[in-house]
Amino acid sequence: MNEREILSNYVYQIVSALVASGVEKVVISPGSRSTPLAYAFASTKELEMHRQVDERAAAFYALGLAKATAKPVVLLCTSGTAAANYYPAIVEAKYARVPLIILTADRPHELREVGAPQTINQVRLYGENVKWSAEFPIPDNAPQTLPFIERHTVRAVNIATTAPFGPVHLNIPFREPLMIDFKEELPKSSYIKSYTNELTPSKQAIAEFTHILERTTNGMIIIGELPLGTDTNHVWNFIREVKWPVMIESLSNLRTEVPEDCQVYAISTYDALMKNERFKQNVRPQTVIRFGAQPVSKFLMQFIVQANPQSYIIIDEDPMYRDSTHMSTHFIHALPGEWLSEIELQHSVAEIEYVQFWKMADLLASDVIEKYSDYADDEGAMVQSLLANFEEEADIFVSSSMPIRDIDTFLLSTNRSVQIFANRGANGIDGVTSTALGFSNGRKMRKTYLLIGDLAFLHDTNAFIASRYQNCDLTVIVMNNDGGGIFSYLPQSKVEAHYEDLFGTPTELTFEQVASMYNMEYEKANTKAELINTLATNKQASLKLIEVFTDREENVTQHRLLWTRINEVIEQWLDSL
Template sequence: MNEREILTNYVYKVVASLMQNGVQDIVISPGSRSTPLAYAFASTKNLNIYRQVDERSAAFFALGIAKAKGQPVVLLCTSGTAAANYYPAIVEAKYARVPLIVITADRPHELREVGAPQAINQINLYGEHVKWAAEFPIPDEAKQTLPYIERHVARGVSIAKTAPYGPVHFNVPFREPLLIEFSSELPNQTFKSAFVGDISPSKEAIQLLSSVISETEKGFVIIGELALGTDLQHMWSFVRKLQWPILVESLSNMRTNIPEDCQQYIISTYDALLKNQSFKNKVVPDTVIRFGAQPVSKFLSIFLTETMPKNFIVVDEDPMFRDSTAVSTHFIHSSLGHWLNDVQFNNSLESNYLNEWQKAEKIATKHIKEYVQYETDEGAVVRKLLENLPTQSDIFVSSSMPIRDIDTFLTPTEKDIQIFANRGANGIDGVMSTALGFSQGRPNREMYLLIGDLAFLHDVNALIATRYQQCNITVIVLNNDGGGIFSYLSQSSVEQYYEELFGTPTALQFKDVANMYDMEYIQIDSYNELNIFFDKENEKPLRLVEIFTDRQQNVTAHRKLWQQIHAELEQ
């Protein structure tokens, strides 16, 4: 075979192996060294091909698709710093447990570390932030090469979608020439399939959980952001059987679409409640059981470290279980599934303990629902947004204040609204790119992005992707001209350097950005104008709603809400 035939067989083997193992979505950033694989992907039927020329944005775009579908997504780029630009999204994928297949094209071995252009050290480029990394061989005629490729692709996909999910990295070197012969048929596969097993707890673990629950007089459950693909029906069955207070974070998506017989156990306002010392004194737990990640709430974490429950059971699909508060007493290695039905217990919870949580939840919920009647800050905007969103809507939420406002103002509802965010590393980078990718993975639902002005600026290149594939999303920018969250932190008490280092105002508005990308633009200067947005029919599939707010007003209004809740709790 000539060089082109060898290269053609090699890259189509990569494509065939990925498809054989269930991969359907490919995000490509154009570049020269990745040409052979880009051609192979683009010329193959039954693949979803997405393009984004900015590699940093492309990686978050792929992350969004993978979060939406719960399936591995391929990223492809050329060699050099293009591959380095993937790093922030790969870090997020590791800590958020999202499956990515990262393929970086590379220079051949003889062009590494000798001053060749676009050649950096790409071996283990992402270090421990990927679950596995493999260096592929140069395309050649050796009979071992294609079987190696076939099985390493299968290994990589299996590792990416084995709990806990995460990214893997293939580094693929190519020599010139880089052109291939286009093929309409993929090569036959000798490796047929890989089956990934479920992680279930041992009998001893189930017995321990059953015993602890049976002996508990004061206890509650924490449900944080759950693993991709978790069947919530198993969780709801457990909730209705347990009949404990269930502290539910917004990212668990168990505050919405709630079964009627489970509503009485859901506690959504715990962050506000746990700011009150007298209430905390009433609800000190013997036992806490946590499913999923630790929630956003700082005051929940403080409460746990102050009380140090006798039993704190963490259920996690990763043996490196998450315990940032260092209060866990037991760990159960398991995904969430049907085994929860095997937990058998006698419910000995004090009835008054559940009542204390339920009474406080009603008080806090009342004040949160009334908030929009007398406040006009960002919290009121978020509350009104949640009240007016149509059912079957998804909201992607930026880190910093937007996710905290969602967590505060999203009270239990029967409406089908789901909340998503990048809370692996909690950064504000790549938020818009992830939301755009997420919208591609769930095209049958209304998509909204709630984001601050600095996070929007940080990722404005995300909108380049809208020039290459159809996107349908409403971007809501809360523009308070700077970093709003710092107004709630200790830095705000030191006037010197505050605006320069933390407030960081830019005095920028985004109408011209909307015009650049042919977005429908709606400017809202006051809370009273919000009805313009909610009453207006969409003119274009891309919409940018810019809402101008005031940082100090936000702080004052939030603290007033907490004071009102506390005052009634003290009665």
């Protein structure tokens, strides 16, 4: 067998194992050393190939695909700093629990650490930011090689898609020549099937959990961003059984399509309510249960610390469960699944008055929030108007900093099918546009919008290169307040010295030319009325950029007035009791 045949068998064995393990999509960036695998992927009809020349953007694009489909996505790049450019998205995938299969082509061992071009130390390049890392052998004719790489490839997919989901890394060295013989059919896999366990609690854990539920008079549930693929019907069944107020974060996607019989438990204004000290004194819970990631609301998490509940139960699919408060008293290692629907309380002592108290406050706060855009024309009013005018079955991808906070404030409980997504693993503003583009290509049956600030948009304008290689359908709404709006709410804003230089960081840039460069339809808006008109315009291009010009100082003023109005209404209500 000649070298070309050996190399062909090697790369197609990897591809065959990926396909047999359920991989459907691959994102490729161009490069020489990755040629054998790139050819194998491109010639495999079972795979959907996506391309992006910028590796940093490519990795975030793959992240978006995986978030949209809840399935593993493969990334392939050449050797050297190309692999290093994957790092930010890999960090996000690790903390957001998104399954990525990272394949980095590498130089052979004899070219490492001797000054060869495009050669860096790629072995375990991503350290603890991947669930698993392995290096493959150089392609050869040894009988052990193909079975080894086949099972390691299967193992990689299994690890990436076992709770908690996450990225894995395979480093694959190749010697020249790099050409292969194309195969019309993948080699038959000698590996048949992987079976992994469903992650459910032990009988002892369920018994203790049920006992705590039955003896709790005042309990509350917090639901953050849930694991990919979660069946939320089981969560709603659990809520129906315990009948506790539920703090529902927008990223959980339980604020939308709320079942009618669960409306009384659904609380969406908790962040504003947590700014009122008297209210907090009245709702101190005996027990708190949290599903999913920690919520965006800092005030809610501070309340948990202040309340110091007798039981704070975290249900998480990772033994390294998330609890930055360090207040948890119980941890249940499980996914939110069918076992929740099977819980039955025999002797519940939950007080209906506690639920009613929470719900009345939520309704009062919601009423104030609903009237916000009647008088305000800042970013918050813009976001509220957008939420009211998005079509049914729209997906909103949201950047960190102010956009996600405005969504969390202004998205109230609703029966509409709008869903919210974001990169909240590491909470960065890098790669957001690329992730949204990948996400939109993974959810082609629904319309995707991206809500983003100007600095985050600038971080990732290379994202749109992807639109030159595959169809992309995305409407981008940039809130351009010429700088970092989130810092205006932090203590730094009270120190005038160096504030604009270090935190405000105005650029005086606008984005019409960016839209022109990528053949995007461009509109601009200065008021919410103009914004809604541009949103309603039938766009001719699949990519549309709406640039909304706002004022940072006005945003702060109006947001604080909103919180003051809510506080006043809650105070009046408490006085009347």
